[in-house]
Amino acid sequence: MTWLVTGGAGYIGAHIVRALASAGLPPVVIDDLSSGHANFVPDGVPFTHGTILDRDLLTTTLRDHDVTGVIHVAGFKYAGVSVQRPLHTYEQNVEGTRTVLAAMAETGVHNIVFSSSAAVYGTPDVPLVTEDLPKRPASPYGESKLIGEWLIRDQATATTDTPHPLRHTSLRYFNVVGSADPTVYDTSPHNLFPIVFEKLLAGETPQINGDDYNTPDGTNVRDYVHVGDIAAAHVVAAQRLQSGAPIEAAYNLGSQNGLSVREIMDAMARVTGIPFTPKIGPRRPGDPDRIVATGDLATRDLDWKMRHTLDDMVRTGWQARQNAH
Numbered sequence: 021m022t023w024l025v026t027g028g029a030g031y032i033g034a035h036i037v038r039a040l041a042s043a044g045l046p047p048v049v050i051d052d053l054s055s056g057h058a059n060f061v062p063d064g065v066p067f068t069h070g071t072i073l074d075r076d077l078l079t080t081t082l083r084d085h086d087v088t089g090v091i092h093v094a095g096f097k098y099a100g101v102s103v104q105r106p107l108h109t110y111e112q113n114v115e116g117t118r119t120v121l122a123a124m125a126e127t128g129v130h131n132i133v134f135s136s137s138a139a140v141y142g143t144p145d146v147p148l149v150t151e152d153l154p155k156r157p158a159s160p161y162g163e164s165k166l167i168g169e170w171l172i173r174d175q176a177t178a179t180t181d182t183p184h185p186l187r188h189t190s191l192r193y194f195n196v197v198g199s200a201d202p203t204v205y206d207t208s209p210h211n212l213f214p215i216v217f218e219k220l221l222a223g224e225t226p227q228i229n230g231d232d233y234n235t236p237d238g239t240n241v242r243d244y245v246h247v248g249d250i251a252a253a254h255v256v257a258a259q260r261l262q263s264g265a266p267i268e269a270a271y272n273l274g275s276q277n278g279l280s281v282r283e284i285m286d287a288m289a290r291v292t293g294i295p296f297t298p299k300i301g302p303r304r305p306g307d308p309d310r311i312v313a314t315g316d317l318a319t320r321d322l323d324w325k326m327r328h329t330l331d332d333m334v335r336t337g338w339q340a341r342q343n344a345h
Contacts, residue, residue, distance in 0.1 A: 028056075031060075039254065098161065193272070271322060278310060
């Protein structure tokens with residue numbers, strides 16, 4: 021009765037692995053280590069080093085560990101880079117998800133939590149993004165996540181009248197930050213928190229990309245959610261699937277309010293104790309003023325809540341990054 025976490029050696033996946041173990045759901049990990057780290061997998065957790073594109077490896081892993089469900093986190097997660105590498109993005113995120121579903125069908129595993137993305141909405145012109153908003157992804161990454169949701173939905177429909185229909189949910193979220201374990205931190209070269217941390221560690225000045233957006237302080241506003249809260253929601257989703265409880269096809273793990281880049285920079289200086297005035301650079305093409313999602317459905321069903329303040333997010337992320345030295 022284990023749960024397989026694809027991408028379980030990555031920043032988010034490794035936190036989900038720990039949250040599963042804490043909840044009494046034994047985790048198993050498969051990861052190709054293209055962006056994950058073997059030392060992020062806790063001692064004693066079975067770890068298969070390999071790609072989700074290898075169906076035989078997946079089916080063997082599912083069978084050998086008596087897997088009851090999959091939390092599918094593995095994927096190519098860089099929206100900006102996906103514009104330059106669409107074929108790679110589709111291979112990893114679409115073909116990868118199809119292969120996971122095929123291996124699940126072959127081995128009789130019929131529960132899946134899909135780590136999707138709020139990028140499926142594109143750049144909606146509404147104050148709060150809700151789950152029923154039209155999907156207009158603006159990058160191959162967002163498109164690939166939406167297609168992943170479709171694949172899962174279609175497989176669920178195809179198995180409706182079988183003894184074990186596919187049960188599923190997709191969790192959509194934007195910027196995951198902070199740390200819930202002092203040995204696990206965000207190593208992405210494309211995410212705001214690690215970019216700022218690396219600048220500060222190098223004695224350099226972080227940069228804000230544009231300060232003339234239509235927001236209260238001129239910098240763009242996004243959801244920033246703590247990785248520990250994200251991991252906890254994945255575990256509750258897995259528990260609902262395993263128990264047969266009702267569950268929605270998709271949930272936004274949104275902050276309801278959002279944070280501006282300038283607010284984050286101010287918190288970075290305050291919490292790290294390294295005073296700086298960020299440089300102002302040009303806008304990045306295609307960056308909308310504000311994208312913030314509601315989390316009402318997830319609050320109702322997945323015990324979703326923002327348990328960490330902005331300072332908590334910075335402090336835990338900074339401490340974990342410093343521990344890596």
